[in-house]
Every structure is written in structure tokens, then in C-alpha cells.
Amino acid sequence: MTAAPTSPVDGSPSPGEVYRVAVEEYRFEVQLNWSRTQYFLTFDAAVLAAAVAVSGTRLSALDFVVGAAAAALSLVALNTQRGYYRAARDRMREVEILVGVPVAQRIATTATSGGRRAPSVTVNRVTQMLFVLLCVAHLVGAVSALLD
DSSP states (O other): OOOOOBOTTTOOBOHHHHHHHHHHHHHHHHHHHHHHHHHHHHHHHHHHHHHHHTTTSHHHHHHHHHHHHHHHHHHHHHHHHHHHHHHHHHHHHHHHHHHTOOGGGSOOOSHHHHTOOOOSSOHHHHHHHHHHHHHHHHHHHHHHHHHO
């Protein structure tokens, strides 16, 4: 691995290196958040499938309750990781300004980072709705299992 370019005066990283690291952190947060979200969606859907598979038993009610809790906790995690993304995005934007990256060359992958009008439905909102639907499905299943 090669050493990062440094300032000849004090050995600190060059502005270009600082910007590269900020962009890498931003991209890392995006990828990590998506990976986590996929894991949570897969886990919650698998718990729902398992509960449906054993439906008709009292044990299925417990499976449904666990699934509802998992879906609710997934929503909490989704909102937490969104904060991590925003911090990385905002830091990247600060570094772009500090190092003088021209506006036309800045990272603009989302409406917020690109200064565009936000869409009426975002990927984050759709993901939140999926977790809410999973939670509702689990709760309906639990009530149904207990009433049988």
C-alpha cells in the first residue's frame, strides 16, 4: 500500500487526500446501510414465513410477536443508520467546500447532496413502509394465532 500524499511543510494529508477519504466514508456508509437493510428485510421476511409455516399452533403466536419486534427494531436501526449516512454526507460536503471542489464536480448522487428538489417518495420512505407492513403482518398473525 502506498503512503498518502502529504504536505511538504507539516506532513499533514493533502486536500485531495482529505477529500478522497471523505468520499470513501460517504460511499462506505451508503453501502453498509444498504447491506444492513437487506439483512433486516430478509430476516423479518424469514421470521414471517416461519410463523406462517407453523400457523395453527400457539407457538406461531410467539413467532409472530418476535417478528413484530424485529420489524420495529429494524425501523429504529434504519433511522439510526440514516443519521450515520447524513453525518458522512454533510462532512463530505464540508470538505468539498474547504478544498474548493467546483460545484459542477461535487458528488450529487441524491437530491439532498445534489441540491435538487427532494422526490415525493424516497427509497428510505419505501423501506420504512416495508418494515411497517411487516410489523402489521406479524401483529395480525399473532392476534389470529391467539384467537384460534
